[in-house]
Amino acid sequence: MKRTLFVIAMFGAAPVWADGNENLASAVANPHWKTECSACHIAYPPSLLPERSWRKLMSGLVKHFGQDASLDGPTAQEITAFLVNNSADRAPNKRAKKVMGSLGPNEVPLRITETAWFVRKHDEISASVWQRPKVGSPANCAACHAGAERGDYAEHRVRIPH
Amino acid sequence: MTRFIILIAGFLAYGAAQAVAQELPQGYLAQARQENSQFREFSASRGENFYHAKRTHSNGKPVSCAACHxxxxxxxGRNEKTGKEILPMAPVANKARLADPAKVEKWFKRNCQDVLERACTAQEKGDFLTYLLSIK
Known part of the structure; x- marks a missing residue:
């Protein structure tokens, strides 16, 4: 119960937070989304890509960035619905609006890192930082955003490993 | 009392998971016989060779089960693309491993495609599971 109250309090507070402090966790997380999408990487926040991107990505899981990530039909459908319902087009947070605003009408990015919003937010990070062994690539959110799994990308909690 | 019940439930769940894992290879037996009339029984050593066998993927890169695991x-192990940790394959080191047949099939489908670029045969699956279960 305490936890529920805490979660409600967190989401209740979300709209007044500045862009840099906003929590990106969806109000109601889907357990299948969580377990399936976090098997090989963190379960990326649905609100960082538009509906059209999630639909395209979920229809190509057999070759998912070079790896087979195929799911059975019902599970894929359930996860797609969750992603779409919490996508950048539909999520009520400010950051989702900024992501949408950064995309051209015909742009269908399959990587969050391809969005102009992501590039702008990380423009001070040099190529050598991305290549550090403890970082590896821009897809490894948790390397610098320790709370990424919980949707916490607050700027003041960023710690870049050396 | 609650703690005691949790403890008992834990033991039961653990025992059930072990039983599921032990019986997994049997589930591939009929199909293995169907695929190959010469087939007699699953072999841990064939499974071990299968696990370590290296091949060149059509993308030019060397691949094997062991490369990631x-x-x-x-x-x-580590996912070669994302770097995310993969918990140990051997049930002796990871109690949750092989406890869910649907999950086992899901990963056979994916990883056989990633490494062999084809589906695995029932014999390959049974040999491999027998190998994992033989590890003490």
Missing amino acids: TDNPRSA
């Missing part, structure tokens, strides 16, 4: 199935 390490040469020792008791050790944690």
Whole structure:
């Protein structure tokens, strides 16, 4: 119960937070989304890509960035619905609006890192930082955003490993 | 009392998971016989060879099960693309491993495609599971 109250309090507070402090966790997380999408990487926040991107990505899981990530039909459908319902087009947070605003009408990015919003937010990070062994690539959110799994990308909690 | 019940439930769940894992290879037996009339029984040593066998993927890169899961199935591996940790393959080192047949099939489908670029045969699956279960 305490936890529920805490979660409600967190989401209740979300709209007044500045862009840099906003929590990106969806109000109601889907357990299948969580377990399936976090098997090989963190379960990326649905609100960082538009509906059209999630639909395209979920229809190509057999070759998912070079790896087979195929799911059975019902599970894929359930996860797609969750992603779409919490996508950048539909999520009520400010950051989702900024992501949408950064995309051209015909742009269908399959990587969050391809969005102009992501590039702008990380423009001070040099190529050598991305290549550090403890970082590896821009897809490894948790390397610098320790709370990424919980949707916490607050700027003041960023710690870049050396 | 609650703690005691949780403890008992834990033991029961653990025992059930072990039983599921032990019986997994049997589930591939009929199909293995169907695929190959010469087939007699699953072999841990064939499974071990299968696990370590290296081949060149059509993308030019060397691939094997062990490349991501390490040469020792008791050790944690790493996803070669994302770097995310993969818990040990051997049930002796990871109690949750092989406890869910649907999950086992899901990963056979994915990883056989990633490594062999084809589906695995029932014999390959049974040999491999027998190998993992033989690790103490």
